[in-house]
Amino acid sequence: MTDGINNTNEITENVWENFHNWLHCICIVTFDLELGQALETVYPKNIKLTKQEISNICYLAFPDSNSGCMGDTNFIIRLQSSTGKKNLRPEHITYNLQCSTSLQIDGSHYWGFVYFRQVKDITLPRGYFQKSVVILSLLPFNNLYSKISSFIAPEYFHTGEVSLEAACSNINQWPSPVPGVTLNLPLLGSHFKSLIPLQGSYSSDNTYVDNVNLFEILQPVLSHIHLLWELVITSEPIVIMASSPTHCSSMVLALTRIINPLQYCGDYRPYFTIHDSEFKQFTSKMQGPPPVILGVTNPFFAKTLHHWPHTIRLAEDALSPQNKYKLKKTAPTKLIDNTPGVYTAYKSFLQKDKTIIKKIMNGVGSKRPNEVQSALLRRHLLELTQTFMIPLERYIASLMPLQKSISPFKAAPIPLPFNPDDFFATLEQAGPQLTTPIKGDWVGLYRKFFRTPNFKAWFHARYTELMSKLQALHLESLSKADLKKWVQGKPEVEVVDMVIKIKNKINKCKENDIPVSELVKDELTQRLNDILNQLPDDLKNILQVS
Template sequence: MTDGLTDINNFKVENQNVWEGLNNWIYCICVVTFDLELGQTLEIKYPKHVQLTEQEISNICYSAFPDSNSGCMGDTKFVIRLPSKNKRPLKQDHVSYNRRCPPSMKIDEGYMWGFVYFRQVRDINLPRGYFQKSVVLISYLPFNNLFTEVCSYIAPEYFIHDEKCLETICLDVERWPPPVPGMNLSLPILGRVFQTCIPINSLRGYEIGDNKILTQVEDLNIFELFKPVLSHIHLLWELVITSEPIVVMASSPTTCSCMVVALTRLISPLQFCGDYRPYFTIHDSEFKLYKQYTSKERFPRCPPPVILGVTNPFFVKTFQHWPHTIILNEDIGQASKYKLRKPAISKMAENSSGIYTSYKPFLQKDKNIIKKLMTGVNSNRPDEAQSALLRKHLVELTHSFIYPLERYIASLMPLQKDISAFKAAPIPGPFNPENFFTTLDTGGPQLTLNKTNIKGDWIGLYRKFFRSRNFNSWYNSRYRELSQKLQALHTEALSNADLKNWVQNRPEVEVVDMVLRLKNRLGECETNIPVSDSVKEQLSQRMQDVVTSLPEDLKNILKAS
């Protein structure tokens, strides 16, 4: 440990400007302890200048300990995701990161991630008889595996060396390179080096040297997690892709937080755009918001699109009328054990494992993939291979579902011959669901699936998807991309236009208007319109061509503006 400490004697850690590199990766590190009078309290926040609201501190503190910690002796690791009402603007490095990263790993400035390492051990020297403390690494980056591994390394060191250790950790992270997708990154911390990459697909981490660890930013053993519900995997896929509200109840925060994150990845590469809270407690500031949807009298009022992971037995009774509930007991490692159950108060009260829902799937199961995976169970196929099979099937299913939509929305682009430098830039055509459905006969999902044919009411599923937050986000993103593409094509047309000839015999008001349009377009090219530097240079030259045709007084006015 001492070999990894950084000399900080001449480093002005109180100056918040020195933490620019740290903020690329980590917002802060919190240490939460148990006070006999106050309960869970924030003991340390580092760097100290970092601003957290009272509500954020409360949520961090109450989420940093297992709800029922009597059974969590030793060390427990889990993930939390916390709303940040006071949105902090994205750093430029994070804006660049969001443009290149996989959809599931995008930064959402409305949420912070917490990677928790909780320790509970007997200590007769303490008033309560137990040492209870959590180290929580707070970040906007959803790197559940990398940061869990980092926290698992630094937390035990902190328990030994206290606050001085946090300064060293932050100074080490301060020197890390920015998080750039697709690049191999070396991240030294406390004498070890975590080597990682931000890929589209993640692999399991493994040792590569005495003090170097190759750690992928995300590492979900989705087969192990979904093994008990394999026969219902297509049902879960439908619930997630249509943004249905789900509660995951488990005996430990580790289990429920992993399952919640895994559920959101079921529809990759499509981004899950509902709220999701890998570990949620009754002390959370939004508990009352969700509780209002759980009384029988208020139904069929549907909860908002959210996936909650909970451990407190109190939720079994409180959320007994929630539309879709997954209960995971200690027997989660057994394949296809869990049954599909209708919501029932008596069953919920028994805390029986299973999926509780009245949802009727639109699609039939793909029995072939389930059979392949069960054969793998019987032949002891490694979990890595099983997860790869399952992940490949789910990606193909999502791709086949989205592909007809991608093809249809591409058809909404105006023809390039309709783009004129002397007219306003065109906009994409409107999205019409009924027109979209007419395209399915020649290119529907059942025709694009690889070596399979999942039958069912695809149109019914699309109609439900169109009412979901996932569709709204996907459509808005695609519409924005099409609009930017049209703006770029229009900009290229302007840059190639013969404006010297165009200005002949034009009224001054039209010429001035053209200059202002070109000037505004050049500004937009720096931020919103994706064009090459050569196009910008040509556009600037076209503006000069127009300006030179104006009288001197107008030239001076335009320069001043």
């Protein structure tokens, strides 16, 4: 009987195989008079959410009561998943290898794309209709999923559950998300064209799944953009206070993008409430603020987070071109007032590049299109980040041992250790001054950067690449070695050890852990046979079986 149930569940899972490549589920959250915000239903029906996930989704699905958001409101949320890395499907792992770093899946968080409707309805006990459609996904496709949310939610409010069932069936027919390919995604009689950027490619093209209009969102704080870039690249705690989740979630998302192509690796919550399961952790005065960017709307946070060192308070009409926020030098313990502005006592390491700020502000006067303004700003920030990272990339490459140190009969060498002083010694000849006119204490900024999760994640990725490359070079040397000659006169234990090592390396190659060609894999198999053919039959048979 149990086996039958398991088989049924397995069949149900397989039915939604393609759907789960794109989405985890679609949730409907409603207001219940007794329970408050409550999960009404989930699509597909086989999805199981934990109590904690349900609680976080429900509280994040509605704007805070103080916000007074009438009509329709769209915003983005990010919440912890209970399964973490186990969430990653084979298709997601393949996707991660090809996509740009800012769009990679980490498995530990879901993205939620919320469409909330609040309208007067005298037929309901509270006099209001309040309901949210939440698209939940591991993929951070803010542009694509915000559009889809705005398309299917009104349809659901008009026709009910039948439209969501149809939408899920449509999504289940979509091809896997493949970077670099323009995909045509049919949905409820319409089509969404989408392109997932490949590693290293950026565009403001509206078909891109990820498309943050940096200029539109950051215009009020444009004169402080270099300060904000420093805060983000050094993983400083930042809180965004706004009157609506739409505005705070947009600003949080934009800030995480200003250090592209470097991936922002601090935590970030585009919209955060006092009911969140991590509320105590983020507001603790004992431990101090963690490296996280929080978007909040509840005025209560002005008191709870007044010890945070950096706050951006947005105006009611956050995206109005008239907004220009002043920098307010405040002590961390001072309560933030209600005036829009950037509140921080941070002292920048680098000078502003006033030329780019002037160029973009002149574009406002000449009514240059927002897309062009965004492209200018994105290009400048990209060049600034590359200026900062190129000396580090050069130094990391120098940690690679010389080719002559690689021997097929010894273990693969490991990269040299990272030494900050050795790195600083390279800056005079190959520092940021080669690619930017921006002056300042670059060394001080690097020192601060080395203590951040952004650096740790970048360094881990680069070090892993070096290790992988050394393993590949070692395998290439082993594939060309004369093992027939080597095996002569060797003790059996040494020969057996070499056979086991080559078998393990062949298996790792098959699992794509080491990047070598098919030719090298074939040659390694041949080298294995070269050894085995030199051995007595009884030992050969044992090793072939094992």
